[in-house]
Structure formats: structure tokens, C-alpha cells
Amino acid sequence: MARERHSLGATGADQRHGSSWGALFIWLAATMTASTIPLGGIMAQAFPGAPFLWVMLAASGCFLLVGIVSIPGFVYGLPTMVVSEHLLGARVNRVISAANWLSQVGWESVVLVIVIYIVRSLLFQGEVVYPVSATLIALAVSLFANFTVPLLGYRAIVAAQKAGAVLLMLFSIVILFHVPLKASLLSTRTAVSMTTLREALGALSLGLMGGALSWTMFASDYSRFTRADTPLARVAWAPAVGGFLGSFVILFVSVALYQAGGVTFGRDGIAFPRGMFHSEVLYYGFCLFAIVGLLASNFLNAFSSAFSLAVTLRRDLNRRLSTFVDASIGTAMAIWILFYAPTFLDVFETFLSLLIIVAAPWTGVVVVQILGDLLGRGLPPDPASWAEGRRLRAGVLVIAIVASALFSSNPLWVGYGAHALGGVDISPLVGFALAALLAVVVRLAGGASRPASVEPAKADAPPPVA
Numbered sequence: 001m002a003r004e005r006h007s008l009g010a011t012g013a014d015q016r017h018g019s020s021w022g023a024l025f026i027w028l029a030a031t032m033t034a035s036t037i038p039l040g041g042i043m044a045q046a047f048p049g050a051p052f053l054w055v056m057l058a059a060s061g062c063f064l065l066v067g068i069v070s071i072p073g074f075v076y077g078l079p080t081m082v083v084s085e086h087l088l089g090a091r092v093n094r095v096i097s098a099a100n101w102l103s104q105v106g107w108e109s110v111v112l113v114i115v116i117y118i119v120r121s122l123l124f125q126g127e128v129v130y131p132v133s134a135t136l137i138a139l140a141v142s143l144f145a146n147f148t149v150p151l152l153g154y155r156a157i158v159a160a161q162k163a164g165a166v167l168l169m170l171f172s173i174v175i176l177f178h179v180p181l182k183a184s185l186l187s188t189r190t191a192v193s194m195t196t197l198r199e200a201l202g203a204l205s206l207g208l209m210g211g212a213l214s215w216t217m218f219a220s221d222y223s224r225f226t227r228a229d230t231p232l233a234r235v236a237w238a239p240a241v242g243g244f245l246g247s248f249v250i251l252f253v254s255v256a257l258y259q260a261g262g263v264t265f266g267r268d269g270i271a272f273p274r275g276m277f278h279s280e281v282l283y284y285g286f287c288l289f290a291i292v293g294l295l296a297s298n299f300l301n302a303f304s305s306a307f308s309l310a311v312t313l314r315r316d317l318n319r320r321l322s323t324f325v326d327a328s329i330g331t332a333m334a335i336w337i338l339f340y341a342p343t344f345l346d347v348f349e350t351f352l353s354l355l356i357i358v359a360a361p362w363t364g365v366v367v368v369q370i371l372g373d374l375l376g377r378g379l380p381p382d383p384a385s386w387a388e389g390r391r392l393r394a395g396v397l398v399i400a401i402v403a404s405a406l407f408s409s410n411p412l413w414v415g416y417g418a419h420a421l422g423g424v425d426i427s428p429l430v431g432f433a434l435a436a437l438l439a440v441v442v443r444l445a446g447g448a449s450r451p452a453s454v455e456p457a458k459a460d461a462p463p464p465v466a
Helices: 020-031 036-046 050-059 065-070 071-077 079-089 090-125 131-152 153-178 196-211 232-260 281-314 320-341 345-376 382-386 390-406 417-422 428-448
Strands: 264-266 269-271
Touching: 020 065, 020 153, 020 232, 020 281, 036 050, 036 232, 036 264, 036 269, 036 345, 036 390, 050 065, 050 153, 050 196, 050 232, 050 390, 065 071, 065 232, 065 345, 071 079, 071 232, 071 345, 079 090, 079 281, 079 345, 079 382, 079 390, 090 131, 090 269, 090 281, 090 320, 090 345, 131 281, 131 320, 153 232, 153 281, 196 345, 196 428, 281 320, 345 390, 345 428, 390 417
Parallel strands: none
Antiparallel strands: 264 269
């Protein structure tokens, strides 16, 4: 069945039954997951003087970029990495796709480890078993769930993730009324200084690493199933609004929990003490729906990463087989993280950095191309029209990736730019901004000439370029 394969071709009209409201809830569910909890903790730990409210609003607002990148998927019915192939060319895009797949498999292993930590915390709080046994039991339970969840099927998993995300959001909001909120989390007034600015940029960069800029390379994977008669504005606003709501709420709760001691970091990873939740119902409910959401999100991460693998291999893939491959590799990496990695946070930051060094510049190039077309004559009727200028766009991407790496600060290296800023990582901001700026210059210099578009193809769009 077509639905059971990761197809590189255009989505047919018979498969386009999704609505903009459905897409909104998919993005709400995708972002409202407990994988953000370590991110919020690192943000609060590394940048205690940052204006958190403004930072979280800005980071969540950047999901508008995801909405913009989702437009070609809707118009042409193609997955994101195939759209990228039209923009950058097959050779360059295969490298980008391979890097994207590897980073996503790594991220899936990080998510699996977070599930293990939550299950272990539940066993600790219940005083059921000793610490070592708790880790092994949590590992066994989590691995069993990670391999069996895909058997439920795509629709059932998406439905479960949506329900789990809404319930997790409700539990999170209730938790905020029971956790003491620090003034730094709510303040809208901030004294302007170089230190504050540096911390704000560092915190914003972290928010973008684990937020909007980590999702743009999958934006069209879901919009391609939206009904062809949906207004273009709704297609773009669905991921923007859904991503904003999910990202802001879970990021706010993550910082609040860390500041209140509801989440702790140590040599043994992450712990979720029950004391700060003030209610067993809140604690167990939050943990339960966090686990459900994480397991479902890992399946959907595998769903999206498989498109990158399919582009890399240049062949359609069986959906369940590719998910099993991802789960197997993720399991091996999760075991390494648990028992051999220096610390979980080092691994967490490393995977975020490796993902964003490519994703941020890529987003800058793609967003400029899409917006430039939309504000001009509209998207071309055939994405093959983007062939002109591929080399220049690829050159811009390479330059921005190098610049992004120079401003990256992670356990593997500290770039010259990050070192000059006292170790603060602003690689996503530099990568996106430089790529967007150079892409605009290239576009203006080339005159952005191409034939005027006609009504966008809603289905049965051209196949990927050779």
C-alpha cells in the first residue's frame, strides 16, 4: 500500500485528506513533548540572567519559518528533502539528506534515553527497586515499547500523540500553579547590557536548536497530505500556530521545573523528583503522558528521517522496515549514552549542535527562495524551474555552514566565534541570518528571472529531479 511506503513521488489526490486544523494539532503534538525538558534546564542553567519570557516568545514565534517551508510540500505534494533536491541539486542534497538522517537517528536515541530516565524516576519514587535494577528495568520496558509502538500504525500513533500532547499541556498548565515561579521567568523588563544581550542570544539559540530550526527540514512531510482546496495561508499558519503553542508551553514549564527543582541533572542523567509536583496525580499524570508523547514522537521522527534516507538511497522505503532500522540504531546509541557516554547533557548538546549547523543555513536559503517567489510571481508550476541558480544556492549554503560551525560551542569543539563570545553558542542565528542575507544578494544579483507561474499543482506533481 502507498501509505506503508516512504515515497519520493508526489502525493496523489486520493491521499490528500488532511485539514489545516489537523496539521495544527500534529505540530502541537510534535512540539509538546518532554524532550524539551533538558533543553529548558540547560537554558536556565547556562543563562540565568536571560530574559526568559521574551526569549521563549521569540523562539516559539520562529515556527513561522516552519510554516513557510511547508508551502512547497502542499503545492507540489513532495516531501521536504525532495523539494530541497530541486533547490540544491541531487549531489549536494544527498549529502544534506544523509547528514539529516544521521542527526535524526541520534536524536531518536536521545529521546529514548529520556523515556528511560522518566521510567527510572517512577521506579525510584515508588521505591520499587534499587537504582541499578531500576535502570535495567526502565531500559527493558522502554526498548520493548519503542519497537512495538510502530505496530499500531501511523494513524493510531498520530491520534495517541495528539491526545497525549493535549493532556500533557493541561497537566503542565496545572503544574505551573503549584510550582513557585521565579521573577526572572515572568519579567518583561530587562536592563540592557552586553552581558544580558549575550545571555539572551545564547538562550534564544538554544531555543531555536531544539525548536523551530530543528523542524524546518521536515515541514513539507506533513503539508503534502493536506486537502488541495485548502487556502495557502492556512497551510502556512497551521505549523506556525501549532508549533508556537506547543513549544512555548513546554519550554516555559521546563525552565520553571528546573528552577524549582522539579528536574535535576547529575552524573546518572536526569531525575524527576516527585516532591515539587505537590500531587501524586500531577506527577504520575505528567510522567505518563510524557512517556506516551516521547514514544509516539520517536515513531514520527523516524517517519520523517526515513524521507532523508530515501533521498540518500534514491529509492522508496518500506515504512515499518525503515522505522525498525531507526529503532535498532537508536537502541545501540541509547545503550552507549546510558553506560558509556561522559554525561547525558554532553550528548544532548552535541546532537543539537550537529543538527543545527546544517539545518539553520539550509532554512535561510529555502525560506528566501520561497518568500521571494511568493512575493514575486508566485511559486513556479514546476519545481524543476528552480534548476537555475542551484550552484549559487549550494555555494551560499556551504559558506553559511562553515560560519555556523565557527560560532558553535559544544563538547566536540568551540569555534573561534563562540570563543570570542565567551563560549556562547549562537550558531543557529549566524547560520540562518548569513544564509538568508547571501541568498537575498544572489537573488537580487540574478534578477530572480523565471517564467510567471500558473495555478500551483495540488497533486500528481512532477517527480524528483534525476
